[in-house]
Structures are given as structure tokens and as C-alpha cells.
Amino acid sequence: MDKSTFTNEILNMERSLYHVAKTILKRDSDCEDAVQEAILKAYTKLDTLRQEKFFKSWVTRILLNECYKISNARKKTVPLEDYHEDKNTPSEDSSLDVYEAICCLKENIRVTIVLFYIEGYSIKEISGILRIPEGTVKSRLSTGRKLMKCILQRGKQP
Amino acid sequence: MKKSKWNKAFPEVPEGFHSRVNLVLSNLPERGLENMKHKNSSENKSYNKTHNKSRYEKKRKHNKIVKNYFNPASKIALAAAASLIVGLLFCVSNPVLAAKLPFIGNIFQKLESVVDYKGDYSTNAEHLLEEDLQTKQNEVSTQETEIPKIESSYIKESNGITVSISEASYGSKALYLAMRVENAEGFPDDFNMVENREGYILDHDRLYLNSTAVIEFNGNSIEFCPEKGFPVPYYIEGLFENKNTFVGIIRVDLSWLPETAGTERLPDEFLYRLHISEFRGELFETEEEKYTDPETGEELTIPNHIEKKYPGSWEFELNVAIDPSDTQVVPVEDTNAEGWGIKKVEKTPYEIVTQVIVPAGREMDYFLVICDANGDLLDIQGDNAEVYSVYGRDTSTVSIYLCDYIRYMDELKGYYWSKDYEVKRTTKTFAQYLDENAIYGTKVEFLH
Numbered sequence: 001m002d003k004s005t006f007t008n009e010i011l012n013m014e015r016s017l018y019h020v021a022k023t024i025l026k027r028d029s030d031c032e033d034a035v036q037e038a039i040l041k042a043y044t045k046l047d048t049l050r051q052e053k054f055f056k057s058w059v060t061r062i063l064l065n066e067c068y069k070i071s072n073a074r075k076k077t078v079p080l081e082d083y084h085e086d087k088n089t090p091s092e093d094s095s096l097d098v099y100e101a102i103c104c105l106k107e108n109i110r111v112t113i114v115l116f117y118i119e120g121y122s123i124k125e126i127s128g129i130l131r132i133p134e135g136t137v138k139s140r141l142s143t144g145r146k147l148m149k150c151i152l153q154r155g156k157q158p
Numbered sequence: 159m160k161k162s163k164w165n166k167a168f169p170e171v172p173e174g175f176h177s178r179v180n181l182v183l184s185n186l187p188e189r190g191l192e193n194m195k196h197k198n199s200s201e202n203k204s205y206n207k208t209h210n211k212s213r214y215e216k217k218r219k220h221n222k223i224v225k226n227y228f229n230p231a232s233k234i235a236l237a238a239a240a241s242l243i244v245g246l247l248f249c250v251s252n253p254v255l256a257a258k259l260p261f262i263g264n265i266f267q268k269l270e271s272v273v274d275y276k277g278d279y280s281t282n283a284e285h286l287l288e289e290d291l292q293t294k295q296n297e298v299s300t301q302e303t304e305i306p307k308i309e310s311s312y313i314k315e316s317n318g319i320t321v322s323i324s325e326a327s328y329g330s331k332a333l334y335l336a337m338r339v340e341n342a343e344g345f346p347d348d349f350n351m352v353e354n355r356e357g358y359i360l361d362h363d364r365l366y367l368n369s370t371a372v373i374e375f376n377g378n379s380i381e382f383c384p385e386k387g388f389p390v391p392y393y394i395e396g397l398f399e400n401k402n403t404f405v406g407i408i409r410v411d412l413s414w415l416p417e418t419a420g421t422e423r424l425p426d427e428f429l430y431r432l433h434i435s436e437f438r439g440e441l442f443e444t445e446e447e448k449y450t451d452p453e454t455g456e457e458l459t460i461p462n463h464i465e466k467k468y469p470g471s472w473e474f475e476l477n478v479a480i481d482p483s484d485t486q487v488v489p490v491e492d493t494n495a496e497g498w499g500i501k502k503v504e505k506t507p508y509e510i511v512t513q514v515i516v517p518a519g520r521e522m523d524y525f526l527v528i529c530d531a532n533g534d535l536l537d538i539q540g541d542n543a544e545v546y547s548v549y550g551r552d553t554s555t556v557s558i559y560l561c562d563y564i565r566y567m568d569e570l571k572g573y574y575w576s577k578d579y580e581v582k583r584t585t586k587t588f589a590q591y592l593d594e595n596a597i598y599g600t601k602v603e604f605l606h
Contacts, residue, residue: 003186003188007183007186010183011179014171014175014176014179015170015171017179018171018172022168022169028174028175029174031175032174032178035175035178035182036178039179039182039183039186051380061384099169116522118168122521124389124414128383128384128389129384131384131389131392133389133541133542133543134389134542134543134544135542135543138522138543138563141522142522142567
């Protein structure tokens, strides 16, 4: 894969990269840092990718690793703006949309839901990307679906 | 729950993110440049400066570890490897002694009924290390060298950890490898959960690993790694012999290989190259993760065990030869009115693998269940929930069911796992119970 193809592939999956990063990281600036590192790492290690058809899941895995690194660093120091921006618990009077409902899920379930429903990865691919058994992927999807239903129903209540 | 509908629910890419992606892409050097070190390149320094790298990045640079290949731990590792080789030379020159030692030849025998993926591997095992060392010993003897130098492609050392694959048993759905991991500095007691963790109920331990694999056959080369969406071995199940030594069995799942290779069936012979880049295990110590339960709003504290990691590089090449007559293939090609069904069932000496037929869009709505000839649930072979074990059970006839996933998890499996199942099965076995409750069911007979 040459530079031009690499650039085009990354641009094609820009939206997907943002969604994945946003699933782990709250701040857009952190998402930018993560995607920068992921792109550079992918480009540097491009020779290790033997089949281009796996490019998207390969880059996604690299991006997730970068996101987790930033997320772990963030856990040690919580900036003031994060404290105010924390929307982990939905407000009682809001009518929730799907995105907000996803944000309410626990991180490992949230990532699985986003990869399957938003980005369209198969269960086998998610198993590979997250390094978890396929049964666990199914279990997380099932749990996530139940929680989503519950959250969305509660959000629609007057 | 349509993917397209959900996709629209996510926010649009912000301008800042878009600009950063473009900036990074426009600063990429041309391919083919050696030693691309992006963090130090002048191009990247410019945007790092412009965008004011975040605190975690700066801290990471300060914490950069410089490897010292001549540190005391490495010296100990070299000494251990040397003593290992001398010991092996002595053993292979004395076959009676070799058979008695755990290192050569009996890891399968010791662990095949202990690990989760049980099987009679020792009966069909290839004794890779023993045969290789025997050959090397003969070569050394004929050359009459004073200091015998011996190497085996089944023994690899890196960063003070010596890894060997002594036995292998190959099947069409999985490879089973007997592995010994010897750490010169010793593993933490925490890893040995069988002996040291209170309340631990399993009779085996796990050592986790990061790995990639390459399979080569008929001029084709397929690389497998988690990033590409294909599971590779990520743990070994076994036992600690002592503080320094873990012995275990790796199960390499091959049930996905034909689909990936674009073939109907697995080739009978291929080269399997396994590269391990890290071993790791959990310490007792935990770090807390805060989590707000979205249903109740309750603040929860989740303890996550801290991992101790051992990076390195251990690569093995295995010339795999599978006996196709070991695998019985039963074509079923049957569906019900809703489109649920079974395409075919394959049985090896160790496992049963079923190819299911699922209505479009229902790929995650089912759970595959297989019961033995007595109507009892078979165990799962390893971490793949759709591969069932035949170990110690009558599988001349099996009952195969597709159940609604949520209903099976929430209700149906409780029948089998209830305390009074032994009483209940006298009037209704689990298979008979699923006959009434599964969304699809069929029976399959095997010749043996």
C-alpha cells in the first residue's frame, strides 16, 4: 500500500475513527491526539499488514490502543472541564437519543455496541479487535441491547 | 435496530478532528524511507508543537525504558538456558531417564484432563522436542566436538524466558500444543491461583499471551492477528510446576481457517508459524474503576486486577500434517420454516463443529447447543462457544439445537445447571427439554 492509498483509506474511514475514539474518550482534543498517534503508528508499521482487506480493523485496533492509553492517563488526573462535562448519568428530564443512550453504557459494552451497530463489524472481527471470545462479544451485545432499550424507554417518559 | 439508523445517531466529525487528520496525512513521509521515527521527525515536531501535545504524551516520553541486554536478569536467563541445554543433552542420551522427566514427553499426559479443553492428546501426540533433540544429539556425536552446541527450533529464549513446545496433536479443527514456559527470575506467586488465591475454584491456571500466526500452504500465506479480526491463541491453560516454570496446553482454533482461506476445507498439510510477543498474568492487587449503573444511577466501584507483563519474542514453526480420516463430516442441509437450520456437522477426535444456517439479520440472536447420546449438555471446547468437546462422553449420536439467545441465557440453560438436574433428568433430559423449547433441533449420528 503506497502513501496515496493509505491517505485515501484513512480519509474514507475518518468518520468511523472519530466514532471509535469518541466511544472511549470524552474530549474531542483527546480524540484528535489518539487518531494522530494511530495514523502515524499504522503508517510506520504498514509493512506488517499483509492483506489490505484487513486494513480497517487493523487501524481500528491501533486506534483503540491509543485511546486506552490516553484514557488510562486521564483516570489519574481528571481535568476540571471533564468534571463538568461528565454526562455518564442522563438528566431526568431529557429525552434521550441513541447516541446519548450509548454514552450511558459501561465502556466495554459501549465499545462493542459501537463496533457492531455503528461501524458494522462482524462478531468475529470484534472478537479479534478486542481480543475477547466471540461468546463474550455476543454477551456484551445482548446486555447492551437490553440496557439501551431500558435507557431509551426511560428517556421517553414524560 | 438497523445499523444505518444508529450510524446517523452519532455526532458528525468536528472540524478540529478533520483538520488534525488532514494535517497528519499531509505530513506523512513517502513510503520506503528507513527508520521512520514519527515522534522525532521534523515534520511531526511541527504539528506536535502546533497542537501542544497533551500531558500524558510528555510523561510517556520521560518514562521511556532503555533496555539493557547485559543486565543481571539477562545473565541469569542465559545461565538457565545453558543449564537447560546441558540437561537436555544428558536426557536425550539416556532415553529411560528422558521418559521419566516432565520436560520431554508427558505434558499432555499430565494436563489433558485438567485443562478446559480436554482430550486424549497424548495418544496421538507427535513428540517434537524429543525427536528433534535426538537428531541433534546424533549429529553432535558423529562430529565429536568437545563442547556440544545444540539448538532446537522448539526451544526459544527471549528476555530471560525460555519457551519450548514439546508435543503436538493436530486435528482439522484445532492444533493442541504442549508448552513449557520457564522464567529465570520466577513468576509472581499471584499467577499460581490454584495454590494461592482464596476461593479459586478451577483446577488449572492460565498464562495469557499476545501472539500472531502465519499459515502457509500451496504457495498461499495467510497472516492472522487480532487486529485483522481473526482470533489467535491468547492464553495457555496448565499448572505451575514451581515458581519458575509453567507447563500448559495451547489450543489453536482452526474452525475459521477454511472460510478465511476461501476454501471449502482445510489443507491436510501446512506450515504454522506462531509468534508470541508477550506473556502476562494477573496480580492480586487491583486498581479501582468507578462506574455509574445506568439503570439505578448507583455509583459502583469495580476492582480490576493489575497485570504483570513479560514482553519478548518467541517464534515457532510447525509442519502440520492432519489425517483427514480423523474427521467425520455429516451433511445436514436442513432448515425450518423461519430459515433456522444446520448445514453440516463435523466431528474430530476432540470436538464437534457445526455450520449453522441463520436467517438474514439474526446472526446474534441464537445460541448453539449440543447434547450427547444420553441427552446431557456437552462441554464447550475452549473459548469458542460453538465448538463442543467429545471428551469422556458418548457422542455416537448428538442432538443439536438452536435456541433464542436471550431466552437460553435467561431461562433454558437453568434447567441443566439447576441443583436437582440429576433428579429432573430421570423424567426429562436436557435434550428432551430443548426439544420443546428450542427454535430448531435435529439429531445427527456418527459412525464412531
